[in-house]
Amino acid sequence: MVGGSSGRWPVAVAALLAVGGLTACYPGEISNVSETQVVLTTYNEDFDFRGQRTYAIPDTVVEVCDVPNPPEQGPINCEDESRLDYDHALDAAFVDQVVRNMNALGYQRIPTEEVTESNLPDVAVIVMVAVNEWTAYTYWPCGGYWGWWGWYPPGYGCWYPGYVSTTSWNEGTLFVDMLHPDGRDDSDQQIPSVWTGAVNAVLSSSGQSNVNLALSGIDKAFDQSKDYLMVQ
């Protein structure tokens, strides 16, 4: 064969492996827990945000499981083993961050002690948190593999049995909910939510880092909503 083709096989294979080694399905990764932060905002597109001027916000943060469900949905399970305790010493920091953003949008705060039936704010803002521990289980079977005589199924000829690995992480979600008191339905005792911001992230071992992550998330939630939340 002209050209000595027998030498092409190892060159081709080497080239294939070299180029293939540069390729991976999912390159790149997150580098720290702050990159796990996700900020989601939803709003009622039919609500007239521009006509709102005043707001009220309590000084305390509500834990999600302390908020009762509508009767037809049954009680929230506050005994869930995945639930972790939340430190209410952080309430002031979170509420103050929301107040700063609301004021920057042009809203005027009505102190909660001045709120009456005849002096309702245009919107009421509530801050809620939920902190949970999650565990993922992964089963790693021994085998299968390609051998000289073909495919060997999982479990065949293994030197060790399959095993289960676990990964646990703590996850926190902070909600900022904007309610419209004038739109309440007294028959089912519900006040409609017109805007919700949710900040979710994996929690690190550093409490201060987690707090900073939540605060920056609050800012992002208002920033990505300012086009329609801004008081005109």
Add this chain to the structure above:
Amino acid sequence: MRLLRRALASVALLVGISGEAQAQDWWWGITYNMSATSSLPGSSDSDVSFVDDFSFRGIGLEARYVPNRGGNLSYGFSGSWNVLNEKTDEVVDLPGAAISGTQLRYFNAVPLLVNAHYYFGSRGGIRPYAGINAGTYWIERRVDIGISSVKDDNWHFGWAPELGVIVPLGRPEVALIANTRYNWAFSAGGSGDQKYWGFNIGLVYR
């Protein structure tokens, strides 16, 4: 033994590893592939801006049959794997909602195409060529955000016009190949048209 070699050559059509005695009418190629979507003109569909970075990850294998040695035409097959990825913080706006966070976006494309090419120039010299590829594309798009991941994958029909050049390297059985393809995978499974440029360079054996 010859029967075994022919069988291996048939298999090698799919993986592009050099064949044996019949290879004088066949070109077998391996290329390093780069690709880009909306960074260049020609990619205006919203689905195409899914990943907005230039990619240096890709590999291609192909085989071309030249009916008349030194002639102007070839027919063949090609298979590639292109990976485009991007890390971005941009806000994604949805009806009545918006979501932000560090997103890792991945675009994996595996085109499996048949092709035909026309070569200019003369045998033994530099030979520019133009060609057309058509076949199927398996395309997977995936977004990782926070600790969540969403992906979809579909088989698309598609085609790819191609311009390239083959450059001799001083030995009659080896040459350099370089080409540009505009890959156009038609909409499928709820996914819109997927378009991306391919810039490939490698070696061919004949």
